[in-house]
Amino acid sequence: xxxxxxxxxxxxxxxxxxxxxxxxxxxxxxxxxxxxxxxxxxxxxxxxxxxxxxxxxxxxxxxxxxxxxxxxxxxxxxxxxxxxxxxxxxxxxxxxxxxxxxxxxxxxxxxxxxxxxxxxxxxxxxxxxxxxxxxxxxxxxxxxxxxxxxxxxxxxxxxxxxxxxxxxxxxxxxxxxxxxxxxxxxxxxxxxxxxxxxxxxxxxxxxxxxxxxxxxxxxxxxxxxxxxxxxxxxxxxxxxxxxxxxxxxxxxxxxxxxxxxxxxxxxxxxxxxxxxxxxxxxxxxxxxxxxxxxxxxxx
Numbered sequence: 001x002x003x004x005x006x007x008x009x010x011x012x013x014x015x016x017x018x019x020x021x022x023x024x025x026x027x028x029x030x031x032x033x034x035x036x037x038x039x040x041x042x043x044x045x046x047x048x049x050x051x052x053x054x055x056x057x058x059x060x061x062x063x064x065x066x067x068x069x070x071x072x073x074x075x076x077x078x079x080x081x082x083x084x085x086x087x088x089x090x091x092x093x094x095x096x097x098x099x100x101x102x103x104x105x106x107x108x109x110x111x112x113x114x115x116x117x118x119x120x121x122x123x124x125x126x127x128x129x130x131x132x133x134x135x136x137x138x139x140x141x142x143x144x145x146x147x148x149x150x151x152x153x154x155x156x157x158x159x160x161x162x163x164x165x166x167x168x169x170x171x172x173x174x175x176x177x178x179x180x181x182x183x184x185x186x187x188x189x190x191x192x193x194x195x196x197x198x199x200x201x202x203x204x205x206x207x208x209x210x211x212x213x214x215x216x217x218x219x220x221x222x223x224x225x226x227x228x229x230x231x232x233x234x235x236x237x238x239x240x241x242x243x244x245x246x247x248x249x250x251x252x253x254x255x256x257x258x259x260x261x262x263x264x265x266x267x268x269x270x271x272x273x274x275x276x277x278x279x280x281x282x283x284x285x286x287x288x289x290x291x292x293x294x295x296x297x298x299x
Contacts, residue, residue, distance in 0.1 A: 008047060164263075216257060
């Protein structure tokens with residue numbers, strides 16, 4: 001994707017928290033940039049026309065206003081474009097930190113990332129204040145003292161996400177313990193790599209490594225991404241997914257895989273919006289009794 005112009009960037013950013021008229025966008029862009037970016041009426045009209053054609057914004061009929069002001073809102077595609085641009089800018093900052101301050105490059109914070117909201121139905125979203133949406137934290141390796149908290153996030157994620165998909169047995173105390181034991185085994189054997197997202201405590205977990213799928217022996221696989229309930233819808237899932245893809249490229253992989261339950265439509269949409277394509281399916285027997293779908297993305 002080509003880098004966004006500043007006008008495009010600020011228009012998408014201003015629409016992130018809800019619908020606005022062109023004048024409201026122009027005023028907020030000036031406020032957010034502290035007066036550095038000034039979108040004129042002509043620029044606003046031309047940019048809005050192009051963004052409508054791209055499908056990044058849509059025009060909404062305002063029944064409460066009788067004049068001819070045009071009301072815009074951000075589309076799901078626009079949210080993804082904004083998220084990708086912020087990740088691109090973060091990569092530039094990381095590169096600069098490595099050159100200018102090598103000793104502190106590893107501590108560069110995660111920037112504000114705007115989630116595509118794929119894991120939440122569109123009708124359940126509600127506009128939030130900017131402070132509630134922006135998360136600034138770090139992604140780091142899982143350590144032994146993190147295991148208890150990560151196990152809680154993992155089991156909470158299973159109950160929240162799969163309760164309507166899998167049998168009740170999968171949410172018993174036995175299975176809660178089994179998932180924690182599996183996590184500890186991965187940590188001890190280093191069979192897979194586990195990372196956490198941390199700001200005000202641990203808020204997310206990411207697991208990845210070389211796939212065990214025999215027909216894809218040279219592929220990289222993301223095994224799990226979970227974010228705790230209190231930190232959902234704030235960009236952490238997108239940040240963890242982007243981090244895993246960057247690590248896959250660093251290790252020389254050219255393809256990334258993710259498995260999802262077919263009925264977990266929110267996750268499926270989330271992966272598709274980030275460039276993943278359905279590859280194959282498999283019915284999981286035993287306690288699962290559910291259809292799984294494999295998604296692939298060329299890196």
